[in-house]
Amino acid sequence: MKALVLSGGAGTRLRPITHTSAKQLVPVANKPVLFYGLEAIADAGITEVGIIVGETAEEIREAVGDGSRFGIDVTYIPQEQPLGLAHAVLIARDFLGDDDFVMYLGDNFIVGGITGLVDEFRRERPDAQILLTQVPNPTAFGVAELDADGLVVGLEEKPKEPKSDLALVGVYLFTPAVHEAVRSIEPSWRGELEITHALQWLIDQKRDVRSTTIRGYWKDTGNVTDMLEVNRTVLETVEPAQQGEVDEDSEIIGRVRIEPGAKVNGSRIVGPAIIGARSVISGAYVGPFTSVSDDVRIEDSEIEYSIVLRGASLAGVRRVEASLIGRDVEVTPAPRSPSAHRLVLGDHSKVQISS
Structure with missing residues (x-):
C-alpha cells in the first residue's frame, strides 16, 4: 500500500504567512503540520509516499528530504496548477501503479493517526473508504449523504444546501478502481477535478464506497483560528x-x-x-x-x-x-504622541486594534 500526500495549494486563508511559506510547513507546537501526517503514514506501516508539490515545491523538498527521517521513501510529483484532488490522483498514476493507497491532505491534522483505518481497509478492501465528521458549517466542506443503513449514497462539494452535517475529512483510501473514476469525470464549476465527483462516479457504478465517522479530533489547519486550536490540542500532550x-x-x-x-x-x-x-x-x-x-x-x-x-x-x-x-x-509599541497606530502590512493581512 502506498500514500499520496497533497502539499500543493496556495494557502490563501493563511495569508500573509503563506506568501513566503508553504501552508503545510506552518508549525504546530514547533513542528510543521505536514510532519504529523507523514509520521501517521509511517506509523500505519506505509513506506512508499508520493508528495504532490506546487509553487512551494523547493521548500517542501528542503523540509522533508528523501523521507528517511520519517522512515519512508518519498517521491515528489509536480502539479503545475492546483486543479483539484482528483487531478492529483490523475497525475500520480505512474507512481501509484496498481497499488491500493491512502490519500492524505498535508494540512490536515487527526489526533490518533490513521493506523486503525488503514488496517480496516486492508482487511475489507472496499473500492473506496472515506472519513466523515460532524461539522457546524457543512457548506465549507465536501458533504456526504448516508442512507438509513449508513451507506454512502451521495457526495457534494461545498453545497449551498447541505443534505447532512457530515463533512469529508482529508483522508481517503482507494483501490485502483479510483483511476477509472478520475478519468471519467469533468471539471467542476471551479475548474477543478473534484474527488467528490470521482467518489460519486464510483457510487453510481455500484462500486463499494464505505465511510467511517470519526468522533476524535480533526482539523483542517487552513486558517489561523483552526491552526491555533490544533496548536492548543498538541500542547496539551x-x-x-x-x-x-x-x-x-x-x-x-x-x-x-x-x-x-x-x-x-x-x-x-x-x-x-x-x-x-x-x-x-x-x-x-x-x-x-x-x-x-x-x-x-x-x-x-x-x-x-x-x-x-x-x-x-x-x-x-x-x-x-x-x-x-x-x-x-x-x-513594538506605537509612540504615545501622536496617538496613532503606525502599520506596515502585507497583502491580505488582518489586524485588530484595541480602541
Whole structure:
C-alpha cells in the first residue's frame, strides 16, 4: 500500500504567512503540520509516499528530504496548477501503479493517526473508504449523504444546501478502481477535478464506497483560528523539559518545554508551552497554549494562546493573544504622541486594534 500526500495549494486563508511559506510547513507546537501526517503514514506501516508539490515545491523538498527521517521513501510529483484532488490522483498514476493507497491532505491534522483505518481497509478492501465528521458549517466542506443503513449514497462539494452535517475529512483510501473514476469525470464549476465527483462516479457504478465517522479530533489547519486550536490540542500532550537556561528570578509553571540554547530571564511561563532553541524570554510573560519557535526574542511583553515563528521579536508589547506571528516579524509599541497606530502590512493581512 502506498500514500499520496497533497502539499500543493496556495494557502490563501493563511495569508500573509503563506506568501513566503508553504501552508503545510506552518508549525504546530514547533513542528510543521505536514510532519504529523507523514509520521501517521509511517506509523500505519506505509513506506512508499508520493508528495504532490506546487509553487512551494523547493521548500517542501528542503523540509522533508528523501523521507528517511520519517522512515519512508518519498517521491515528489509536480502539479503545475492546483486543479483539484482528483487531478492529483490523475497525475500520480505512474507512481501509484496498481497499488491500493491512502490519500492524505498535508494540512490536515487527526489526533490518533490513521493506523486503525488503514488496517480496516486492508482487511475489507472496499473500492473506496472515506472519513466523515460532524461539522457546524457543512457548506465549507465536501458533504456526504448516508442512507438509513449508513451507506454512502451521495457526495457534494461545498453545497449551498447541505443534505447532512457530515463533512469529508482529508483522508481517503482507494483501490485502483479510483483511476477509472478520475478519468471519467469533468471539471467542476471551479475548474477543478473534484474527488467528490470521482467518489460519486464510483457510487453510481455500484462500486463499494464505505465511510467511517470519526468522533476524535480533526482539523483542517487552513486558517489561523483552526491552526491555533490544533496548536492548543498538541500542547496539551507536551512533555515538560528544561534544556535551556532559566534564572532564579523566573517562574516555570505546568508543562513547559524549553529547548537547548534558550534563555529565560526574570520571566513567568505558564504551560502548556514550548520555548524554541536559542530563543530569549526576558522580563516577559508567556501564557498557556503558546508555541515560541527558534531564535525568537520576547522582552517586556505578554503573550498567550499564540504561535510565534522563527526569528520574530516582541519588545515592550502588552497583552498579545490568539495571534500567529510570522518569521522575522518585529512587534513594538506605537509612540504615545501622536496617538496613532503606525502599520506596515502585507497583502491580505488582518489586524485588530484595541480602541
